[in-house]
Amino acid sequence: MNQKQLRILAAVPAVVGLFFWLQFLILPQTRSAGRLGSELTALRGKVERMQRDLGHLPEMEKKRDELAVRTSVPVVSAPPEEQLPDLLDKIAQFARTARVRVVTLRPKQDLAKVQVGPSGYLEIPLELEATAGYHQVGRFLDQLEQSDSLVRLRELEIHPGKEMWDQEVKMLLLVFLAPEPEASKK
Secondary structure (H helix, E strand, O other): OOHHHHHHHHHHHHHHHHHHHHHHHHHHHHHHHHHHHHHHHHHHHHHHHHHHHHHOHHHHHHHHHHHHHHHHOOOOOOOHHHHHHHHHHHHHHHHHHHOOEEEEEEEOOOHHHOOEOOOOOEEEEEEEEEEEOHHHHHHHHHHHHHOOOOEEEEEEEEEEOOOOOOEEEEEEEEEEEOOOOHHHHO
16 A cells, blocks of 8 residues: 555544534534524514513503403493393293293292392392203203303203103293492482
């Protein structure tokens, strides 16, 4: 072997070592640094947005407090005698839509005796007697649940009806109406 070949042969391990050093040490670290740089940029953007939002915090807290006050106080200016017919019509419409045949729907007690309950609303029990299949009753209750009226199912009785697919249904619903404001009572 001549001198030139010996030098080449001596340089091969150094070149191979340099290749492995670049491939397995330097390049992975460079890639990691690049990923960390993009993550750092994203985090800086999030921090800037949070700092901007933090500047609006007192305003947002004030709005939250105003909404809490507005939602905790029932706002209706009509006495229950005026609110109830609309609610009864709405319940009857739900029954028609669900194909529940209402036999009776009436308040269980005299409206003059209705008191404001612990909820802050007038709590009026309604008796509902109807005939329907199980699925129709389920649809009716689902519509009550989805409505914007405050209605709670207190009791439910279902007995076999005269027809094969119809059941005799008795429900006790508790409806919540906003009390009449003190100023309009005087």
